[in-house]
Amino acid sequence: CVLIKPLNSLFSSLCDLNEPLIDHSEGQHFLNETFKIIMEEVLRKGTDIKEKVCEWKEPEELALLLDLELRATGEPRHRLLQRVKDVAKYSIKTSHPRFFNQQYGGVDYHSLAGRFLTEALNTNLFTYEVAPVFVLMETEVLRGLRQLVGWTEGDGIFCPGGSTSNMYAMNLARYRLFPEVKSQGLWGLPQLTVFTSPESHYSVKKGAAYLGLGTDNVILVKVDDGGRMIPADLDEKIELAKSQGAVPFLVSCTSGTTVQGAFDPLDHIADVCQKHKLWMHVDAAWGGSVLFSKQHRHLMKGVDRANSVAWNPHKMLVAGLQCSVLLLQDTTNLLKQCHSANATYLFQQDKFYDVNLDIGDKSVQCSRKVDCLKLWLMWKAVGSDGLAERVDRAFIHIRYLVEQMKKREGFHILGEVAPVIKERMMKQGTMMVGYQPLGNRVNFFRVIVFSPLVSQKDMDFFLNEIERLGNDL
Numbered sequence: 001c002v003l004i005k006p007l008n009s010l011f012s013s014l015c016d017l018n019e020p021l022i023d024h025s026e027g028q029h030f031l032n033e034t035f036k037i038i039m040e041e042v043l044r045k046g047t048d049i050k051e052k053v054c055e056w057k058e059p060e061e062l063a064l065l066l067d068l069e070l071r072a073t074g075e076p077r078h079r080l081l082q083r084v085k086d087v088a089k090y091s092i093k094t095s096h097p098r099f100f101n102q103q104y105g106g107v108d109y110h111s112l113a114g115r116f117l118t119e120a121l122n123t124n125l126f127t128y129e130v131a132p133v134f135v136l137m138e139t140e141v142l143r144g145l146r147q148l149v150g151w152t153e154g155d156g157i158f159c160p161g162g163s164t165s166n167m168y169a170m171n172l173a174r175y176r177l178f179p180e181v182k183s184q185g186l187w188g189l190p191q192l193t194v195f196t197s198p199e200s201h202y203s204v205k206k207g208a209a210y211l212g213l214g215t216d217n218v219i220l221v222k223v224d225d226g227g228r229m230i231p232a233d234l235d236e237k238i239e240l241a242k243s244q245g246a247v248p249f250l251v252s253c254t255s256g257t258t259v260q261g262a263f264d265p266l267d268h269i270a271d272v273c274q275k276h277k278l279w280m281h282v283d284a285a286w287g288g289s290v291l292f293s294k295q296h297r298h299l300m301k302g303v304d305r306a307n308s309v310a311w312n313p314h315k316m317l318v319a320g321l322q323c324s325v326l327l328l329q330d331t332t333n334l335l336k337q338c339h340s341a342n343a344t345y346l347f348q349q350d351k352f353y354d355v356n357l358d359i360g361d362k363s364v365q366c367s368r369k370v371d372c373l374k375l376w377l378m379w380k381a382v383g384s385d386g387l388a389e390r391v392d393r394a395f396i397h398i399r400y401l402v403e404q405m406k407k408r409e410g411f412h413i414l415g416e417v418a419p420v421i422k423e424r425m426m427k428q429g430t431m432m433v434g435y436q437p438l439g440n441r442v443n444f445f446r447v448i449v450f451s452p453l454v455s456q457k458d459m460d461f462f463l464n465e466i467e468r469l470g471n472d473l
Contacts, residue, residue: 126360256287
């Protein structure tokens with residue numbers, strides 16, 4: 001039975017329905033010209049240390065320059081191409097070697113090619129019939145990442161960011177303990193508690209709020225001077241929660257905290273989780289890539305004992321936004337059991353191929369973007385050894401930066417100096433680096449160094465530029 005919607009009468013007065021609405025020739029010409037702009041403005045100028053990181057404008061001026069208003073009639077090609085140039089010109093050049101601001105800087109050209117191809121194919125990754133290449137590719141990439149964790153079997157899925165991966169882990173841990181929550185909701189559940197460190201990502205508290213657990217039920221465990229969770233305090237906090245009638249169910253560790261880059265002692269935390277039979281989740285969105293490195297993988301010793309791991313290759317590996325995975329040791333199909341809705345218009349059980357290839361019901365999304373291609377193509381190009389070299393090089397650069405800072409007498413940022421220096425660097429466009437306080441400490445600059453485009457010259461430039469921008473403060 002085919003349902004036909006009577007649209008002909010609606011459109012007959014507007015256009016010739018025998019001709020396509022889009023002019024392919026014109027569209028392809030516009031696309032070719034756009035790619036030229038991207039190559040010049042974003043990938044050549046945007047990675048050249050002689051060019052600015054940003055062309056700073058105040059919001060009111062920028063809005064006028066971009067002419068953001070949307071109108072009833074379209075614009076000609078030459079004007080649209082100018083719009084493209086303006087967007088490129090006034091956007092932050094995150095691929096610039098002196099973009100130290102966030103954990104997604106730099107560019108890998110193989111990954112970028114994968115991103116272009118992903119956009120052009122416009123695939124929705126939920127069933128094998130519409131995404132045969134990417135169902136198989138995602139499965140293989142997840143298998144490769146799980147092997148680095150130390151699991152020969154398991155499950156996983158690409159998620160729209162590390163925060164979502166962390167929330168998935170929380171949802172799965174609760175479902176494993178109380179599967180009836182999926183059908184009956186929260187009313188019959190006891191008070192559930194989550195344990196994490198004050199240095200953990202804010203998505204742990206967001207996840208607790210989103211899933212109806214409540215942020216008051218996120219228990220903060222003490223950390224040492226390096227920002228690492230203290231297992232003994234974790235054990236005490238769990239015992240205390242139990243004595244008060246709560247039901248602990250999840251410990252969220254961090255490998256590579258957002259501010260200090262601390263790695264929690266996973267092996268010792270695993271002992272505590274095993275003792276209390278709690279789900280152990282590792283948020284390795286930032287630090288997970290050390291698993292490629294023989295020299296630095298010891299930082300995540302014990303990760304193979306976790307139940308789940310969140311990992312963002314778009315960070316230290318420079319796979320490009322967004323590229324985030326949730327990896328599971330589970331082999332019972334928990335991911336699908338927890339999230340499936342069995343939509344009969346998508347996941348028919350009488351298909352002519354193996355329906356286990358229809359992976360969409362593992363996700364809370366219906367439409368799901370392909371994020372595996374960029375990582376797969378980059379991994380194919382440079383191999384595991386090449387990715388390990390990137391990790392090791394990032395550590396070399398940051399050690400060099402620390403050594404150079406120690407040699408500079410009086411190199412300390414005090415009081416409200418950091419915001420002033422940040423304002424100056426943004427308006428001059430020479431580089432970008434973030435700042436923030438930590439506990440009772442004053443503002444400090446948080447330098448993110450991992451881009452394969454960065455050299456030691458850029459480390460020296462950073463220190464010299466901070467001194468130059470703040471020499472009168």
